[in-house]
Amino acid sequence: MRNYFIAGNWKMHKTVSESVALAKALVAQLAGCREKLMIAPAFTALAAVSEVVKGTNILLGAQNMGPEEQGAHTGEVSVLMLKDLGVKVVILGHSERRHTYGETDELINKKVRLALQHGLEVILCVGETLDERESGRLEAVCRTQVEQGLAGVSAGDLARVTIAYEPVWAIGTGKTATPEDADAVHAYIRKVMAERYGEAAAKAMCIQYGGSVKAENAAQLMQKANIDGALVGGASLKAETFVPIAAFR
Numbered sequence: 001m002r003n004y005f006i007a008g009n010w011k012m013h014k015t016v017s018e019s020v021a022l023a024k025a026l027v028a029q030l031a032g033c034r035e036k037l038m039i040a041p042a043f044t045a046l047a048a049v050s051e052v053v054k055g056t057n058i059l060l061g062a063q064n065m066g067p068e069e070q071g072a073h074t075g076e077v078s079v080l081m082l083k084d085l086g087v088k089v090v091i092l093g094h095s096e097r098r099h100t101y102g103e104t105d106e107l108i109n110k111k112v113r114l115a116l117q118h119g120l121e122v123i124l125c126v127g128e129t130l131d132e133r134e135s136g137r138l139e140a141v142c143r144t145q146v147e148q149g150l151a152g153v154s155a156g157d158l159a160r161v162t163i164a165y166e167p168v169w170a171i172g173t174g175k176t177a178t179p180e181d182a183d184a185v186h187a188y189i190r191k192v193m194a195e196r197y198g199e200a201a202a203k204a205m206c207i208q209y210g211g212s213v214k215a216e217n218a219a220q221l222m223q224k225a226n227i228d229g230a231l232v233g234g235a236s237l238k239a240e241t242f243v244p245i246a247a248f249r
């Protein structure tokens, strides 16, 4: 049976004490959960949440990182700092980074390779805007983001890479891709991965769906053959909305 990967991206929400309170609630309520679990608090709360999740079945994630190990990079947080705090997974290429902060595939790829080189797991986010979807560019956009995001990544490192398909128009909007629609894009992404890394590696790849995932649609989405987990935004901010997603089966 598949092991699903359910991850919470807390985005720019919660103070340290609020983050600790939520992490404690999740640790208590998800202790018996069989899925792979991750939460990604804001940078400011990583140290405190790290203490809460240490030794539990919840991995600590970060929402981004800088493209260099250290140096004169005002405002950036490095891979070394994340590892020092017990971070195991880093979300890279989120559409909010791409579209609000202008991150390019080239920059994202630099971060992906740096994170992998330092032993972190990576969740690489890809996905099209509504305009790209409506003008028939969905597949081309996803292909470019996957291929360029993973440029130079070896087959050996692929086991530490998850792809999150997050259609931009479904993020925070309450609009979800239908399970059929999402599954078709996941299948396409798997095909792109197979061309590059072979069928077996592509089949073993974890591809999460993200975009208005909630308890009501989680099971339908994850029943699909190509959907291996969820990257959850809004519904990850409360235990009562995140726990049922993680416990969808």
Ligand code: 13P
Pocket: 009, 094, 166, 170, 171, 172, 173, 174, 210, 211, 212, 213, 231, 232, 233, 234, 235
């Ligand atoms: P929502 O679940 O709020 O739509 O956010 C999805 C997301 O961007 C997770 O990274």
